[in-house]
Amino acid sequence: MxxxxxxxxxxxxxxxxxxxxxxxxxxxxxxxxxxxxxxxxxxxxxxxxxxxxxxxxxxxxxxxxxxxxxxxxxxxxxxxxxxxxxxxxxxxxxxxxxxxxxxxxxxxxxxxxxxxxxxxxxxxxxxxxxxxxxxxxxxxxxxxxxxxxxxxxxxxxxxxxxxxxxxxxxxxxxxxxxxxxxxxxxxxxxxxxxxxxxxxxxxxxxxxxxARAADDSQGVLCGRTFHNGQAVLKGRRFLVVRDGRERVRTVVDDEEHRRLVAAVLTGDPDPADLA
Structure with missing residues (x-):
């Protein structure tokens, strides 16, 4: 309730x-x-x-x-x-x-x-x-x-x-x-x-x-806010904004992609991912 x-x-x-x-x-x-x-x-x-x-x-x-x-x-x-x-x-x-x-x-x-x-x-x-x-x-x-x-x-x-x-x-x-x-x-x-x-x-x-996506990862859309920015994973595109500075990259490795999804959803990312 x-x-x-x-x-x-x-x-x-x-x-x-x-x-x-x-x-x-x-x-x-x-x-x-x-x-x-x-x-x-x-x-x-x-x-x-x-x-x-x-x-x-x-x-x-x-x-x-x-x-x-x-x-x-x-x-x-x-x-x-x-x-x-x-x-x-x-x-x-x-x-x-x-x-x-x-x-x-x-x-x-x-x-x-x-x-x-x-x-x-x-x-x-x-x-x-x-x-x-x-x-x-x-x-x-x-x-x-x-x-x-x-x-x-x-x-x-x-x-x-x-x-x-x-x-x-x-x-x-x-x-x-x-x-x-x-x-x-x-x-x-x-x-x-x-x-x-x-x-x-x-x-x-x-x-x-x-809808039928050949790559299931393309259906992923998740986001997480931290104290001075945000991290967004859309498909295989990973964007991090920290103090107004943006870094974006394409995640190719499947295992890394799964790790990033889990990190964004749990709020426990690797600090390197948010550098």
Whole structure:
């Protein structure tokens, strides 16, 4: 069963009962990312592509308490519930990534969270494999810096004929110390309902049923956050970001690939892998 106190202990909250303020949100966000991995490791949608009717208590048991992690549909949904029970004003948001548009052809794809604190809006995301923000991002026009990386929100124009009361499409962009700006995902500041992901669920189920990868490792997508960066393994591409400096390589050896998957999921990597 979902348990707020057990959840807080699991992600390392050691202080008094948390108050719904910005400092607490920053702490919970980063500790959540450092404790629980993003996890699609060769299993695709192992739960049968249940994105809407999620058994939150079961996901809480396996993904949170057993430390197996999950995707945005598990991690951000449970974190949304935790923040709501702690007194935060939160709502789900939908984003679109290049990979999602290519595979599923829909803009309602990635699931993350908007929090409102003292009249300011913040982006909250503990369910993205990375690289991305480690702490909440303020919805503003300023360039924001976290652990050597910079982030900005670039506002686009609304689509002709579409209700544009949410201010149009926004691109979340990121760059490291020596890399160019690149888009993490695009979104609208429009509160969503869980059933908004039903179309993606249907498309993902069809995609999963027909996909046949010759190399099982190509289905791997997992990510782990550490105190000053992230490690992401996508297929055989291994990316490490530390203090804004990026190192990427292709993992050819099968045994090394299996070791890296285990390291990212358990949070016990070889220091050489993160150099």
């Amino acid at each position: 979902f348990d707020v106190d057990a959840y807080l202990r699991r992600i390392g909250w050691t202080g008094p009962a948390p108050r719904p303020d910005l400092d607490t949100l920053r702490t919970l966000h980063k500790q959540h990312l450092m404790t629980l991995p993003y996890n699609i490791a060769g299993q695709g949608f192992a739960d049968g592509v249940h994105l809407v009717d999620v058994d939150e208590d079961e996901v809480f048991r396996t993904g949170i308490m057993e430390g197996l992690g999950g995707t945005c549909f598990q991690l951000n949904r449970l974190f949304h519930r935790l923040l709501s029970e702690l007194g935060y004003e939160v709502s789900p948001l939908a984003a679109s990534t290049a990979e999602g548009r290519e595979n599923f052809g829909t803009e309602i794809e990635h699931m993350f969270i908007r929090a409102v604190l003292d009249g300011e809006e913040w982006l909250v995301d503990v369910g993205y494999p990375g690289p991305s923000y480690l702490e909440p991002l303020r919805v503003s026009d300023e360039v924001q810096t976290q652990y050597g990386c910079q982030y900005r929100l670039v506002r686009g124009r609304g689509t002709d004929g579409e209700d544009d009361r949410d201010g149009g499409e926004i691109a979340l962009q990121r760059r490291g110390r020596v890399t160019r700006w690149g888009t993490v995902y695009t979104f609208r500041l429009r509160a969503r309902q869980w059933h908004d992901w039903k179309d993606l669920e249907d498309r993902a189920r069809a995609h999963h049923a027909t």
